[in-house]
Amino acid sequence: MxxxxxxxFDLEAAFGDVxxxxxxxxxxxxxxxxxxxxxxxxxxxxxxxxHEDELFFVVRGHLKIEYEHxxxxxxxxxxxxxxxxxxxxxxxxxxxxxxxxxxxxQTKHTGDVASPLSKTIxxxxx
Numbered sequence: 486m487x488x489x490x491x492x493x494f495d496l497e498a499a500f501g502d503v504x505x506x507x508x509x510x511x512x513x514x515x516x517x518x519x520x521x522x523x524x525x526x527x528x529x530x531x532x533x534x535x536h537e538d539e540l541f542f543v544v545r546g547h548l549k550i551e552y553e554h555x556x557x558x559x560x561x562x563x564x565x566x567x568x569x570x571x572x573x574x575x576x577x578x579x580x581x582x583x584x585x586x587x588x589x590x591q592t593k594h595t596g597d598v599a600s601p602l603s604k605t606i607x608x609x610x611x
Contacts, residue, residue: 532596546582
């Protein structure tokens with residue numbers, strides 16, 4: 486299904502449309518990649534994306550990406566980080582954090598891990 490997206494949009498206003506934490510909203514599509522905005526707080530769930538890399542861009546706040554074996558990547562506002570495909574990770578934000586995600590259109594929110602926080606692609610397109 487094709488979804489019409491604006492050629493340009495106000496990023497701040499896009500975050501205004503996000504009301505729940507860990508509930509990404511698709512705001513644009515670039516080729517086979519979705520651009521999503523999300524507000525996050527707390528932790529999501531340990532998961533991976535078997536076939537897709539995932540880019541995190543921190544717009545406001547501070548995000549940590551936890552990896553297996555204790556590695557933690559700290560991301561203050563303005564930082565970008567790519568989580569490689571098939572890499573177990575867990576995003577964590579102690580306070581409210583605004584992020585932009587860029588990932589292939591078929592990327593499942595929490596990979597193959599079912600969580601009460603998991604959102605379908607259809608829910609992310611609303």
